Amino acid sequence: MPAIPLPFVVALLLTILLIRVFLQDRTLLKPVTLFIGTCILLVVTVGLRWTIDAPWVRFLQPVMAALLPPIAWLCFARLRQPPALRSWPHVLAPVAILILSCLWQRWQAPIDLILALLFFGYGAALVRHGHAGPDQFESVRLSDAQGARRAVSVIGLLLICSGIIDLLIAADFGSHQGSHAAVIVAVGNLLLLPVIAYAIAVIGRSVPDDEPLDRSGRARTVEPEHQPNEAxxxxxxxxxxxxxxMVETAMRQKTIYRDPDLTLNRLARRLGLPSRSVSNAINRTLGRNVPQLVNEYRVREAMRLLGETDLPVTGVMFECGFQTKSNFNREFARVTGTTPSEYRRAGGAPAGETSGSTA
Incomplete structure (x- = not known):
């Protein structure tokens, strides 16, 4: 079988991505470097598997593959910062694959099927994680919560696709002696890099500068005495x-919505309340989520600036706490039904007439 250099090219590009993320030196991105590093090791192992095909490589490949799904979960689940994120149960599957690989000469267990189920399970969990409400992502900027949700879902879909690819390769060896395996591996590697690069770019843009940390290395939050089962x-x-x-006072008098790095955790700390209590109060009282409410205050301020000042639209965007033009335009249109430029050309309107009012 001809050598497949593509995995090594992908590994090189992922290494460049790893260096760039590492140099940012941000606490919430440190687990992401572990995820990228695991991807690099897995891709290199796959490349070696299809070039030298040594026994130790065949032994190592399934073990490396088993590490990726739990590491992906542990890395991206941190964006929600649940009260207790236990890591040790996620080690069980890789350890089981390691034992099965050691026993392969005596018992040929269905390792490929187990790996596929592992990828499917964690992939589905991340997709479900990404479809949670934006209030669940306590550690990302409120203006970027939607993008972070999509990125987590994309990583979940990547794991599911990887599980499908593993099954296709196993089926090809079972029916065609692996004659199509090289093409399947090549296609899988072509899909891997852009998906990971997209997800990491979105996550990197969504997390603010480092939060204050406690002794355990977690961002400080005010925890409730009990966690309700229903949101x-x-x-x-x-x-x-x-x-x-309290929220309205913080927004109207202290204008904390102007903070571009505002997250649910930061808002809750400013109020001295548990983040879940703040989220539930906004949901139950207004029927909206936290990012919607904060962005509505930002849009109302943008409307005032567009009508009363000569600031350029981009300047107004930054002044109100938005980081990207796409988010600014989307939220402005959601609240007012028009774009910032059209609003200014039309002469503006009193900000109190918008749906962003909390009354």
Whole structure:
């Protein structure tokens, strides 16, 4: 079988990506470097498998493959920062694959099938993770929560596709002695790099500068005495009304929405409340999520600046707390039904007439 240099090319490009992420030296991105490093080792192992095909490479490849799904989960699940993220259960699957690889000469276990199920399971969990509400992503910028959700879903889909590719390769060896395996591996590697690069770019843009950390290395948050099972009930409580008064004071008087790095965690710390309590109060009282509310305050301020000042649209965007023009235009259109430029050309309107009002 001819050598396949493509995996090594992909590994080189991923190494460049790894260096760039590492040099950013941001706490929330450090786990991402572990994910990229695992991808590099896996791609190199695959390349060696199809070039020298040594016994030790055949032994190592499934073990490296088994590491990728749990590492992907542990890396990207940190964006939600659940109360307790235990790592040790995720080591069980790679250890099991290691044992099965050691016993291969005595018992040829269905390692390919187990790996595929592992990729499918973690991939589906990440896709479900990405479809959670934007309030669940406590550590990303509120203006970029949607992009972070998509990136996590994309990584989940990548794992599912990898599981499919493993099954296709196993089926090809079973029916055609691996005559199509080289093409399948090449296609898989072509899909790998752009997907990872996209997801890492979005995540890197979505996480703010380092949060204050506690001794465990986690961002400091105010934890509730108990964590409710349901995100929100049918109607707001008296506590929700009090929390909303605090939120409105922070927004109107302290204008914390101007902070481009504002996250749910940062907002909750400013209020001295658990992030889940803040999220639930906004959901139950207004029927909206936290990013929507914060962006509505930003849009109302943008409307005022567009109508009362000569600042360029880009300057207005940054002044209000938005980081990217696409987010600014999308949220402005959601609240006002028009674009910032069209709004200014039309002469503007009182900001209080927008749907961004919390009244």
């Amino acid at each position: 929100a009930s049918a109607s707001p409580t008296e506590e929700d009304v009090g929390i909303m008064a």
